[in-house]
Amino acid sequence: MAGFRYLCTAASDDSTVREQLTQLGELLAIVSFLKLASDTRGLSIQSPLLHERAEALLRAVSGRRDRQWTDDIAAHGHFHLMSARSQLEKALSALRRGKLTGHVKVMTLLTGARSELERASALLGAAIFDASSCCAIHTNVEETNEKAFCLGA
Amino acid sequence: MKKHSVWVLEYSRSPVHPVSGVFYGAHNQGTMNLPFSYVLIKIGDAVVLVDAGHDAGDFGGRIADSIGVTGWTHPSVVLAECGVSPEDVTHVILTHAHFDHAGGLKYFPNAQIYMQRKELESWMWILSKGPRFRSLQAGLNPADVLYLTQANTEGRLTLVDGVYSDVVPGVHLRPAFDTHTAGSQYVVVETAPGSRLVLSGDVIYTYRNLVGDDLDHRQFIPPGLANGSQTRLIETAEEMMSIVDDDYRHVIPMHEEKLHEYYPSKLTAGGLRIVEIALAAEDESRV
Numbered sequence: 001m002a003g004f005r006y007l008c009t010a011a012s013d014d015s016t017v018r019e020q021l022t023q024l025g026e027l028l029a030i031v032s033f034l035k036l037a038s039d040t041r042g043l044s045i046q047s048p049l050l051h052e053r054a055e056a057l058l059r060a061v062s063g064r065r066d067r068q069w070t071d072d073i074a075a076h077g078h079f080h081l082m083s084a085r086s087q088l089e090k091a092l093s094a095l096r097r098g099k100l101t102g103h104v105k106v107m108t109l110l111t112g113a114r115s116e117l118e119r120a121s122a123l124l125g126a127a128i129f130d131a132s133s134c135c136a137i138h139t140n141v142e143e144t145n146e147k148a149f150c151l152g153a
Numbered sequence: 154m155k156k157h158s159v160w161v162l163e164y165s166r167s168p169v170h171p172v173s174g175v176f177y178g179a180h181n182q183g184t185m186n187l188p189f190s191y192v193l194i195k196i197g198d199a200v201v202l203v204d205a206g207h208d209a210g211d212f213g214g215r216i217a218d219s220i221g222v223t224g225w226t227h228p229s230v231v232l233a234e235c236g237v238s239p240e241d242v243t244h245v246i247l248t249h250a251h252f253d254h255a256g257g258l259k260y261f262p263n264a265q266i267y268m269q270r271k272e273l274e275s276w277m278w279i280l281s282k283g284p285r286f287r288s289l290q291a292g293l294n295p296a297d298v299l300y301l302t303q304a305n306t307e308g309r310l311t312l313v314d315g316v317y318s319d320v321v322p323g324v325h326l327r328p329a330f331d332t333h334t335a336g337s338q339y340v341v342v343e344t345a346p347g348s349r350l351v352l353s354g355d356v357i358y359t360y361r362n363l364v365g366d367d368l369d370h371r372q373f374i375p376p377g378l379a380n381g382s383q384t385r386l387i388e389t390a391e392e393m394m395s396i397v398d399d400d401y402r403h404v405i406p407m408h409e410e411k412l413h414e415y416y417p418s419k420l421t422a423g424g425l426r427i428v429e430i431a432l433a434a435e436d437e438s439r440v
């Protein structure tokens with residue numbers, strides 16, 4: 001994806017596996033929110049849209065095995081990502097089944113997924129979420145420029 | 154006589170934060186020093202923390218590393234300067250859910266967490282919109298969402314709708330919707346009758362946001378970063394100023410490096426700044 005990139009030093013430059021990490025991070029946030037919403041009265045949320053988005057992310061991070069990774073780190077990272085994916089998929093379908101599911105199981109799956117993503121993130125040297133527009137420096141680092149705009153100009 | 158003690162506790166800093174993130178329109182003006190802090194309020198037996206910092210041990214830490222944030226110090230070390238341990242914290246008020254405000258929640262296992270319902274709902278909305286809206290997701294750590302979910306199952310999450318009075322006596326929440334984030338809030342502390350402090354969260358980063366460059370001709374310069382609008386940031390700044398009867402020094406911006414020019418302070422052995430904003434009658438100074 002063009003646009004934002006993190007400034008951290010990547011241990012693997014494989015952009016596919018890094019994108020998978022970001023997508024699964026998003027999925028962790030979505031499934032966690034779905035769990036939170038299922039426990040909370042009066043939260044106004046677009047549950048169907050969130051479920052749809054979760055399915056789309058699961059499809060995007062498919063477990064294809066035929067892919068050649070650019071390096072061993074990417075392959076190892078991918079292994080942890082697939083483990084996270086599988087736990088998130090189970091948590092999502094447990095949530096869909098509704099009240100029959102104990103919350104302990106969902107929380108265990110979510111916590112497991114989080115640990116796997118943390119391992120992948122550490123291996124890949126890549127952040128799981130983007131902060132470039134909020135508090136990070138973009139790769140086109142801000143420079144001090146004599147011709148800086150004045151406020152209101 | 155003051156009833157509340159209030160300290161701003163620096164726990165980390167960025168020497169290279171882009172100026173454009175702090176001041177709207179300040180393009181190509183390089184980087185600046187930005188302290189990262191939380192605020193400790195003590196009243197009676199209540200120990201309130203406004204924001205929880207980030208956690209250097211997880212994703213939030215990796216982001217922080219990548220943007221030049223240094224000197225992260227464990228909350229047990231930071232809070233010990235005020236004679237408090239993380240387990241003593243009874244309430245955590247989240248001004249918003251960015252990783253550098255919510256990421257440290259796990260260190261305060263006994264705290265009841267207060268945040269605006271709208272803040273949660275807006276993040277869910279952003280996530281439901283898919284990849285084209287990804288830029289609005291910036292700063293939200295999925296691990297923090299999971300933590301909030303966990304806290305909610307333990308009954309430790311209180312979702313607030315707008316104004317909320319007396320979280321503990323004299324500590325009030327005010328919404329700042331559609332400013333820095335969609336569901337931001339700020340905190341008003343009534344330290345004594347008629348005497349108020351405003352803890353501004355990221356609606357105001359520094360005093361320059363409040364007064365501009367000339368104290369005789371003040372103007373608001375909103376922060377550069379807003380998921381909401383610059384207009385709402387300015388309107389909220391005006392609201393804060395009216396709460397403190399136009400005395401800008403009673404607005405406490407958590408990212409202000411020069412707070413120690415207005416309030417007593419000290420540097421810890423680790424080089425972090427502790428600023429004493431208010432001291433309760435029965436409390437001892439920590440600076």
Ligand SMILES: [Zn+2]
Nearest residue numbers: 249251333355
């Ligand atoms: Zn923020």
